[in-house]
Amino acid sequence: MSLQTLGVIAVYINNNKIEELDFFRKLSVYSGKEGLQIALFTPQDVDDHKSEIRALFYDKTLKKWVRKRTPIPTLIYDRCRYHGKATYQMLSKFRRTHPNLNYIAKPLANKWSIHNVLSGHARIASSIPETHPYSSALLEKMLKKYRSIYLKPRNGTGGRGIIRVSYLEDGTYQIQGRYKNRQIFNAERVQLKQLPSKLRKHYVNDQYIMQQGIASLLVNGRVCDFRLLIQKNGEGKWDVTGCAGRIGPTRSITSNLHGGGKAITIGSLLQQKFTKSQMSTIKENMYDLSTIIANALEDHYGSLCELGIDLAVDPHGDVWLLEVNPKPSREVFKRIGEQNTYLTAITRPLEYASWLLKKEQER
Ligand SMILES: Nc1ncnc2c1ncn2[C@@H]1O[C@H](COP(=O)(O)OP(=O)(O)O)[C@@H](O)[C@H]1O
Ligand SMILES: [Mg+2]
Structure with missing residues (x-):
């Protein structure tokens, strides 16, 4: 039985390592049952002149990835996550150059x-908590309505840059959260008037949304x-x-x-x-x-x-x-x-x- 190919497009993260390689290995191992083989590639592995990719195929016997040239598969499982502008631009270019491929997963918007x-x-x-683009005036209004408000970067993932402002019994407000590198910062207690400037110091700007906190x-x-x-x-x-x-x-x-x-x-x-x-x-x-x-x-x-x-x-x-x-x-x-x-x-x-x-x- 000849296998059909599912292309998996991914990105290199640090040290030329492909993100989620272990998941892709498992996908490859189970793909045969569905009459498929996995061709894993990154935007850097595409040869547009020949409509070919230099893809990685997992060899179950050798227990290793083997690189082979293959035509660009018509069905693509996009697993690229955002890792900075450079890889994002390469991926966008690939999508622009090959708009007629069938992408089973898509990047959604922010x-x-x-x-x-x-x-x-x-x-x-x-079922959606009240949400608005960040503005300091509106934040003040929302804090009158809800005990806590989450501030999140529109394009953030993994909890990076997320901040919570909570109203405390003594009339002050507590700022807690994580830096963009995901490290937890020390909680601060401030007056309502100080909130906008304190949040600016935490890089909260119009690229943030603010959302009613759910007491969970x-x-x-x-x-x-x-x-x-x-x-x-x-x-x-x-x-x-x-x-x-x-x-x-x-x-x-x-x-x-x-x-x-x-x-x-x-x-x-x-x-x-x-x-x-x-x-x-x-x-x-x-x-x-x-x-x-x-x-x-x-x-x-x-x-x-x-x-x-x-x-x-x-x-x-x-x-x-x-x-x-x-x-x-x-x-x-x-x-x-x-x-x-x-x-x-x-x-x-x-x-x-x-x-x-x-x-x-x-x-
Ligand atoms: N409105 C909210 N109320 C309560 N907790 C929240 C709220 N928004 C986010 N969180 C907490 O922060 C985490 C990360 O927020 P999320 O919106 O999923 O962004 P990310 O893309 O960084 O994962 C959530 O998994 C949850 O624990
Ligand atoms: Mg999340």
């Missing part, structure tokens, strides 16, 4: 644009939220692969795993606050909301294959959308020991790609 798309949908809007604190004061993975399955339909809880480290206002967050099963996290029947309603709401979000984003941005959705649950058990990630990692399921979910998270893009290729051939 947090504010995604917010605007989703807030136009009645069933989603009520654990008893011991740590922040927690949930990461849900929704993927297209082998029938081309959206299906929730799994959902896990994340608990931030002490002093942290974010729960991201790369910022020291701990992964925990959804059940263990929810049972700390909710009854069994509340838990199943919350889970159902999470799954429903995520499916509606996936369809709404697809209507706007064109077809997608997977999304990582950050959700918070407030003390009433209401589910809130914090963020949508178009290039989600699947490590959280490995960390909580859900091996089957982890495996499904790896194999679903292969099943979906194989379904797409079959559909194309039938045409």
